Amino acid sequence: MKLFDVYPLFNINIVKGDGVWVWDDQGExxxxxxxxxxxxxxxxxHPHFTEKLSxxxxxxxxxxxxxxNKLQEELAVKLGALxxxxxxxxxxxxxxxxANENALKLASFHNGRAKVISFKxxxxxxxxxxxxxxxxxxxxxxxxxxxxxxxLELNNAELxxxxxxxxxxxxxxxxxxxxxxxxxxxxxxxxxxxRALCDKYDAVLILDEVQSGYGRSGKFFAHQYADVKPDxxxxxxxxxxxxxxxxxxxxxxxxxxxxxxxxxxxxxxLACAAGxxxxxxxxxxNLIENAAETGRFLIENLKKFPQVKEARGAGLxxxxxxETPAAEIRKELLFEHKVFTGSSTEKNVMRLLPPLSLGxxxxxxxxxxxxxxxxxxxx
Numbered sequence: 001m002k003l004f005d006v007y008p009l010f011n012i013n014i015v016k017g018d019g020v021w022v023w024d025d026q027g028e029x030x031x032x033x034x035x036x037x038x039x040x041x042x043x044x045x046h047p048h049f050t051e052k053l054s055x056x057x058x059x060x061x062x063x064x065x066x067x068x069n070k071l072q073e074e075l076a077v078k079l080g081a082l083x084x085x086x087x088x089x090x091x092x093x094x095x096x097x098x099a100n101e102n103a104l105k106l107a108s109f110h111n112g113r114a115k116v117i118s119f120k121x122x123x124x125x126x127x128x129x130x131x132x133x134x135x136x137x138x139x140x141x142x143x144x145x146x147x148x149x150x151x152l153e154l155n156n157a158e159l160x161x162x163x164x165x166x167x168x169x170x171x172x173x174x175x176x177x178x179x180x181x182x183x184x185x186x187x188x189x190x191x192x193x194x195r196a197l198c199d200k201y202d203a204v205l206i207l208d209e210v211q212s213g214y215g216r217s218g219k220f221f222a223h224q225y226a227d228v229k230p231d232x233x234x235x236x237x238x239x240x241x242x243x244x245x246x247x248x249x250x251x252x253x254x255x256x257x258x259x260x261x262x263x264x265x266x267x268x269x270l271a272c273a274a275g276x277x278x279x280x281x282x283x284x285x286n287l288i289e290n291a292a293e294t295g296r297f298l299i300e301n302l303k304k305f306p307q308v309k310e311a312r313g314a315g316l317x318x319x320x321x322x323e324t325p326a327a328e329i330r331k332e333l334l335f336e337h338k339v340f341t342g343s344s345t346e347k348n349v350m351r352l353l354p355p356l357s358l359g360x361x362x363x364x365x366x367x368x369x370x371x372x373x374x375x376x377x378x379x
Contacts, residue, residue, distance in 0.1 A: 010334065017044025020355050020362050022340070023084030033366055034340040038179065038211045038317070040354035041238030046357075049241055049277040052272045054366045057370040058271035063263065071272035078279045079249075081216040083220040085233070089250040092258075092267030096210030096236035097125025099246040102261050104129050104171055108206035110254060113170035113340040115148040117203075121149070121181030121345065122174060124208055133173065135181070136345065154186060157193040162182055164201040171204040172197075176212035179353075182346035183319025188226035206232045210246070211317070214238035215282055215356055218292025218315030225314065238356075243274035291315040298352065298363050305347055307374040309348070318352040319344065329373055337369040 014030075016023040016098070022044060024031050032040070043047060056071075072092060080086030091106075093099055104116060107222040118124065118133040125131060131139055132146035152159050154174070163169060172194055178184040198205040212222040216238060219225060223233075231253070236246035246266070265271075281286060295315040302320055303310035310321040322329070325347045333339040342351035 001017075001227055012334075016356070017343060019043040019045075020358050023134055028338060029329065030334075030338045030340055031366060031369075032340045033352045033354045033358075034355040035343040035353045036242065037237065037242075037342070037356050038216060039237045040355045041214055041216070042097055042241050042285075043288060043357040044242075046241065046277075046281060048281055049274065052273045052277035053243070053270060055347060056270055060142050060269050061266075062268045062270070064247075065262070065267060066114060068132050069267060069269065069272065071269055071276065072267045075272045075275045075279070080277060082283055083249070084224070084281055085249050087252055087338055088233075089252065089256065090247055091261055092245065092247045092271070093248060093263050094266050094271075095125070095246045096208075096234065097127040097130045097264070098266070099210060099234035099236055099248050100124045100130040100173070100206075100208060103206045103234050103248045104133075104173070106232060106248070106254060106261065107171035108249065109260060110204060111170060111202055113168055113203075115166075115169045116146075117150050117160065117169055117172045118153055119152055119154040119174055119178075119186075121154070121176060121178055121184060122173075122208075123178070123180035123345075124175075125210075134148045137186070155190045156182065157197070160194060161197055164197050164203055167201065169201065169203045173206040173208055175208045175210075177313060177317050179211035179351070180345055182321070182349040183317065183351060185312070185314065186221070186226070191226040192222060195230070198231070204231045206230060206234065208234050209323040210234055210236045214278070215288035215291055216315055216317045216353070217313075218288065218295055220288060222317075224357075240271060240274040241277060243271055243279050245271040245275050260374060282321050282356070285357070288315075291356040294358050294363050297360055298367070301367050302370075305371065305374055313352075316352065316354055316356055316358060320350045320352065321346070322348050322350075324348060330376055332373045333369060337373065339366060 015025045076090040114131050121262045122135045124134050132144045133149045135151050159334045175247045207223045209221045213235045231251045233249040239245050312319050
């Protein structure tokens with residue numbers, strides 16, 4: 001049997017990691033400025049993380065959600081305290097797409113409607129409803145197509161109210177910072193207006209913080225720069241530092257009922273151990289503050305390169321836009337300078353999504369290597 005060939009792969013086999021570094025099976029060392037799609041939040045192979053998982057592995061790996069799991073309760077308390085959402089509920093699942101599916105399902109239960117508004121260049125996942133509201137026709141199969149999924153221009157409050165005024169909108173979902181779409185941040189005023197409009201028209205405001213959450217932006221959630229409180233927040237990626245876990249934070253106005261949501265593997269004992277370890281390290285090592293500071297350092301210095309059209313984002317969620325496609329720059333950084341970076345659906349944009357433990361020394365090393373590449377490229 002062979003693997004189903006759906007991923008374009010670099011011919012590199014990564015076998016070990018430590019902090020912001022990874023090694024391949026040939027012993028080559030790479031600076032990881034991508035974190036495996038923003039998944040590695042506290043650093044590869046963090047000792048506290050591996051200790052927590054090893055300890056739990058030797059006790060119990062899994063039991064179903066038909067019994068009490070105190071680790072889930074501990075995770076909920078620590079997440080609420082660090083994020084500032086201690087009055088919200090937590091439902092645990094396995095991935096960002098699943099988190100968004102459950103967020104939208106809960107919203108529909110709440111107001112009995114079906115139409116969902118999302119925004120151009122958005123990405124919310126590849127499962128049935130999540131992909132239907134994603135702005136990428138290439139990954140929406142006919143079975144996923146949904147007539148009442150409306151994609152609007154981001155930051156256009158007038159268009160948003162026109163659609164909400166029809167009275168049939170279930171939910172408005174927006175990323176805290178658009179990741180796959182090229183690192184685009186909603187205007188704070190637009191988010192505040194969206195909050196007010198959702199209240200006015202009884203729609204549910206969902207903030208997709210799957211990629212931009214868990215400290216990546218320099219705040220726990222990117223939407224906190226706008227000082228708004230969504231009805232539901234979806235999380236995943238950095239939540240488990242590589243162990244599959246996701247969830248939704250749910251406003252107390254929602255009333256839970258038995259059987260309303262469910263999952264077999266969500267919130268299992270190993271996943272919760274990983275999630276607790278991440279929160280503890282984020283707090284103890286001040287990694288959110290580090291993301292803000294190191295991110296500012298990177299963006300300020302990236303803007304000095306004349307070849308860079310724009311450096312944007314927040315914290316350690318950064319988009320570097322060029323006048324021409326970024327693929328060759330990424331390729332040279334990887335194969336000549338041993339630096340991992342990320343792509344975007346905007347071909348001219350390179351993404352940086354490193355572990356939040358990235359220090360200024362390593363950031364400066366990246367800038368040095370980046371300069372060596374762009375100064376010899378014709379951009």
